[in-house]
Amino acid sequence: MPDFDAPIPPEYAGRRLDRALAELLPDYSRSRLQRWLADGALTVDGATPPAKTPVAGGEHVRLFVPAEADDGDVRPEPIALEILYEDDDLLVIDKPAGLVMHPGAGNADGTLQNALLNHDPELAALPRAGIVHRLDKDTSGVLVVAKRFAAHRQLVADLAERTVKREYEAVAVGVMTAGARVEAPIDRHPVDRKRMAVREEGREAITEYRVIRRYRAHTHIRCRLETGRTHQIRVHLAHVRYPLLGDPVYGRRLALPPGASAAFSEVLRGFKRQALHARTLGLTHPISGEAMQWQAERPADFQGLLDALAVDAEEASAR
Template structure:
């Protein structure tokens, strides 16, 4: 049997997709990922991804593993993402993530009122009934999430989150586990819905139309692979979350 004739290779397409670059030098890129952008190629996603965009705008990244992508955000999570531009920077950043030396903070709006800061420390594993989902469970990998209250609204809470580990869907699974799922996260909502009967038509429409988890990667901090200086990058949430917060503040002031 001719093995070569049976091998099939996927041609990765270069695509001119806009990238919001926050910082770049010869070693790394820091970009602000919009919602509804898939990071990696995968089943059902062979185009329109961040990887396709990277090899268009940064041709040398095609020679790097995963085009230099060293971590990911969920498709509908917005915010800061670091990409390596050299093989040294790639392995350096992978090692920093493995050693938990990259500090990541997120903004989220969750359902319900959380009255005080806290920590969620539950192991996370694959959901045995749905392999595309994650779940809390014995035998899972350690996952630690810290959160701080920013604003308590009538039926929601704006929290700032710092994750010590980087498990798949970690924030969404953890907040679902304490019965405060991320607003707009239909996958992990557990049927929990806020009481919207007392809200105005404006707030009701805003909440109903918010199509994605209200989750944004707002801060990255790590030691730079060339300068070896501690650097911090921050970015504000996108307009959909800003509008949502504006509506929540406005309604609570009435």
């Protein structure tokens, strides 16, 4: 979200833009605001006019404060990245399960942000090294990183306007009869602040899911996000009583279908993360305007889980 997002008051009409901005944003020096305007971190009506431009009043100012002091302790680390696409403005990667997005409590290093700074040191000038959306630590799949301020600004706006296509594959516990659309607001859990929950006073959250294949006690589904709340798919599926297989926070006890083989039981017990994979990402290139889309292949553990579910279903039908 922008750090500042508001119009220039009408009474500022006739002032130089940099002076109007200095009054509107008194926490920052005029020289810093001028630099951010030139770099594209600060925009006026979506553009970056010269600092001496006179204002009319009513122009919309949006500021994404570049990560400087907050991210100053994040150091580059030689962590391998699986790059799906890269140009001057974008970096699209396939994130493995187990990789945390950025440093925080309990994860001082070894994160995606550390890896990004090693891959391209210039990303240090951007908030969280250009990360504009996130995947949970144990969710695998495709995500996009901005490499320049202008791209970062536009991608954040596109996410807010819901023009970025994000589709996931998941394995839910239970046999679904059909897909559905879940519209249920999400907020912090009232007691456990590390969890999210469906709450009436929460922020709008919309998830659509469709059945790919049903198994004996599970369902392979495709999910599409219209909004991007924390833990959204996990919370919504638990809310409709089809939690993700392996979800340690929102899941339920392991469900083994009758007559499950020892090998199949071992696969289910051995799947220690939520069965969620960000399969497809589609967007309009923030600079060129070209429609682009990428897919991240299922990781080995996810594919192995699907294979085991299929074998169990075939063995059961042959009995």
